[in-house]
Amino acid sequence: MxxxxxxxxxxxxxxxxxxxxxxxxxxxxxxxxxxxxxxxxxxxxxxxxxxxxxxxxxxxxxxxxxxxxxxxxxxxxxxxxxxxxxxxxxxxxxxxxxxxxxxxxxxxxxxxxxxxxxxxxxxxxxxxxxxxxxxxxxxxxxxxxxxxxxxxxxxxxxxxxxxxxxxxxxxxxxxxxxxxxxxxxxxxxxxxxxxxxxxxxxxxxxxxxxxxxxxxxxxxxxxxxxxxxxxxxxxxxxxxxxxEVDGPVWKRRVDVSGSSMDKSENSHLRQELERLSDHFQLLSALPVTTKSSLLQNITKVMEDRSAVSSLQSVLDQMCLGKTPALGDVATTGSQKQNIQAILDLLEQSGQAESAQAGQSTSVLTALHLITSAMDEMTNDCLAVLGLCCSLSVLPDLELLVQCVSGKGEMPLSSAGLAALLTEDVYEKTEHLFASSNVSLKKDGDKVKMEINQRPGHLPLVLCIAVRGLASLAHFE
Structure with a gap:
C-alpha cells in the first residue's frame, strides 16, 4: 500500500x-x-x-x-x-x-x-x-x-x-x-x-x-x-x-545486450527479442490447459500494480533457489490466491518438463521474464495492457511487435490486423504503444510505427510482455 x-x-x-x-x-x-x-x-x-x-x-x-x-x-x-x-x-x-x-x-x-x-x-x-x-x-x-x-x-x-x-x-x-x-x-x-x-x-x-x-x-x-x-x-x-577490480577497466556506453549504441532502435529491439525467443517458444509449447490457466491468472494479477510487483518478487526468490513465503506478500487475499495458482501451475509444468528434458528452470525463467517486464512498465501502460489481454487481441498485438522491431510498417490487410484496428481497439492499442514511447498511426492502407527518441527501455519491456502473453494465447 x-x-x-x-x-x-x-x-x-x-x-x-x-x-x-x-x-x-x-x-x-x-x-x-x-x-x-x-x-x-x-x-x-x-x-x-x-x-x-x-x-x-x-x-x-x-x-x-x-x-x-x-x-x-x-x-x-x-x-x-x-x-x-x-x-x-x-x-x-x-x-x-x-x-x-x-x-x-x-x-x-x-x-x-x-x-x-x-x-x-x-x-x-x-x-x-x-x-x-x-x-x-x-x-x-x-x-x-x-x-x-x-x-x-x-x-x-x-x-x-x-x-x-x-x-x-x-x-x-x-x-x-x-x-x-x-x-x-x-x-x-x-x-x-x-x-x-x-x-x-x-x-x-x-x-x-x-x-x-x-x-x-x-x-x-x-x-x-x-x-x-x-x-x-x-x-x-x-x-x-x-x-575497483583488478586490471584496467574500459568503459563505454552500451545497450542492454552489450553492443555499442550506434545502431537503430529497431535493430536493438529486434536483437533483444531474438535473444529471448527461446523463452517465448517454451511458453508456447506448454499444454493448452496450462497456458490458458496461466494467462487467466496473470491477467487477474495485472489488475493490481502491487500484485505484479509481489509476483515478480516471489519469482525473483525462486530464481535464486529460495523458497518464497507467500504469507509475507504485501497484497490482497484474492491476489495471493492468483499468485498461488500461478505457482501451482509452474510446479506442474516444471514436473512435466523435468520428466521430459529437465527444463523446469526455463519455465520459471520465462515467467520471470514476463512479470519483470510488466513490473518495469508505467502504471498507465500496465493498465491498458491488462485491457488488451484477450485471445482475440493478443495475437494481433504480437503482429505490431514484429512491425515495430522490423521495418516499422505493415499493410492493414495483414491477417487479423484489420480486426485489431477497429475504432475501439485501435484507440487502446495506440495508447498502449504511446505510453511506451512508440508512435502508432494509420497511413492509407498501412499502419506505421516509430520508436521515439531516447525511449529508454519502455519499448523493449512492452514487446517482451506482449510476446510472452501472446505465447500463452497460442492455442493452435
Whole structure:
C-alpha cells in the first residue's frame, strides 16, 4: 500500500528522473544514509535499492565526521487518487436451465501526502570534506557488499519528506451475484419452477497514518571505490559507481545486450527479442490447459500494480533457489490466491518438463521474464495492457511487435490486423504503444510505427510482455 503510493508519487513528479520511491515505512532514510544498489536479473530492469542502517560516517576511517551543509526548500503539495473498476458477467442457457454470474471489483488508493519538503546535501561542501578521506575496507558492510559483483554503494544526497501527519487510504470492494433457474414441463399442465439467487460481497477499507518527517522518495550519489579505500563521488547521473577490480577497466556506453549504441532502435529491439525467443517458444509449447490457466491468472494479477510487483518478487526468490513465503506478500487475499495458482501451475509444468528434458528452470525463467517486464512498465501502460489481454487481441498485438522491431510498417490487410484496428481497439492499442514511447498511426492502407527518441527501455519491456502473453494465447 505504502510502496504503491510512493511509486505513484515518483511516477507523477519525476518520471524517468533520479528519485527512488521508498518501499517500506520501516526504512529510516536520512541524508548520507548508505544505500546498496543491486543490479537485477535482467539487464534492462531498474536496479534494486536497499537502504542500510549505516551513515557514510559509520564506514569512514578517522574520528572526524563529515557534516555537510543541508539545503531545505518547499517541494510540492501532493494528493492523488488512483482507482479502477472491473465488471464482468457470464450467462449460460441450456434446454431447461439458465445460469447467470455477475462480478464487480473496484479499488481506490488515495495518497494524501500534503505539503512536502526537499532536503539536499550541499554537494560542493561534501566534495571538499570527502577529499583524502578513506572508507574502512574492513567494515562488515563494505566487505559483504564487495563480495557480490553486482552490488555497489550510493549515499542519499536528496530526500522528499512529509511536513505534516498524512495518510494513505485503500478502499477495495468485491462483489458477485449468481442466479439460476430450473423448470420442468409435464405432458399436461403441470409446471415446476425453481429459482435461486445468491450474492457475495467483500469490502475492505484500510487507512495508514503517515507521521511527520517521513521520507517518501530520495536520490543518490554513487561511490566509485578504490582498493585502498579512496572513493570518488559520481556526480553525473549516467556515471555508475562500484568497487575497483583488478586490471584496467574500459568503459563505454552500451545497450542492454552489450553492443555499442550506434545502431537503430529497431535493430536493438529486434536483437533483444531474438535473444529471448527461446523463452517465448517454451511458453508456447506448454499444454493448452496450462497456458490458458496461466494467462487467466496473470491477467487477474495485472489488475493490481502491487500484485505484479509481489509476483515478480516471489519469482525473483525462486530464481535464486529460495523458497518464497507467500504469507509475507504485501497484497490482497484474492491476489495471493492468483499468485498461488500461478505457482501451482509452474510446479506442474516444471514436473512435466523435468520428466521430459529437465527444463523446469526455463519455465520459471520465462515467467520471470514476463512479470519483470510488466513490473518495469508505467502504471498507465500496465493498465491498458491488462485491457488488451484477450485471445482475440493478443495475437494481433504480437503482429505490431514484429512491425515495430522490423521495418516499422505493415499493410492493414495483414491477417487479423484489420480486426485489431477497429475504432475501439485501435484507440487502446495506440495508447498502449504511446505510453511506451512508440508512435502508432494509420497511413492509407498501412499502419506505421516509430520508436521515439531516447525511449529508454519502455519499448523493449512492452514487446517482451506482449510476446510472452501472446505465447500463452497460442492455442493452435
Amino acid at each position: 505504502f510502496a504503491t503510493a510512493t511509486r505513484n508519487f515518483v511516477e507523477e513528479v519525476d518520471h524517468g528522473g533520479l528519485l527512488i520511491p521508498v518501499s517500506s515505512l520501516n526504512d529510516s532514510i536520512c541524508l548520507l544514509t548508505v544505500v546498496v544498489k543491486r543490479k537485477r536479473f535482467w539487464c534492462w530492469q531498474k536496479p534494486k535499492y536497499i537502504p542500510t542502517d549505516f551513515h557514510l560516517n559509520d564506514i569512514l576511517t578517522g574520528d572526524t565526521p563529515i557534516k555537510p551543509g543541508i539545503i531545505e526548500t518547499d517541494f510540492i503539495k501532493f494528493n492523488g487518487t488512483y482507482g479502477e473498476n472491473i465488471k464482468g458477467n457470464v450467462e449460460a442457457n441450456f434446454t431447461h436451465t439458465s445460469v447467470t454470474l455477475e462480478g464487480k471489483d473496484s479499488s481506490k488508493l488515495q495518497s494524501s501526502f500534503g505539503s512536502l519538503k526537499k532536503e539536499e546535501v550541499d554537494v560542493q561542501k561534501l566534495l571538499r570534506d570527502s577529499k583524502d578521506r578513506l572508507l574502512d575496507m574492513s567494515h562488515s558492510l563494505v566487505q559483504q557488499t564487495k563480495e557480490k559483483a553486482k552490488q555497489s554503494f550510493g549515499i542519499v544526497k536528496e530526500r522528499i519528506v512529509t511536513t505534516q501527519p498524512c495518510s494513505v487510504i485503500e478502499d477495495v470492494q468485491q462483489g458477485a451475484q449468481c442466479g439460476g433457474g430450473l423448470s420442468a414441463c409435464g405432458p399436461k399442465t403441470l409446471k415446476v419452477s425453481l429459482k435461486e439467487n445468491g450474492s457475495l460481497t467483500k469490502d475492505s477499507n484500510v487507512t495508514m497514518e503517515i507521521p511527520i518527517h517521513t521520507t517518501i522518495a530520495y536520490a543518490l550519489i554513487e561511490l566509485e571505490i578504490k582498493h585502498d579505500g579512496h572513493y570518488v563521488l559520481c556526480l553525473m547521473s549516467d556515471t555508475n559507481g562500484g568497487f
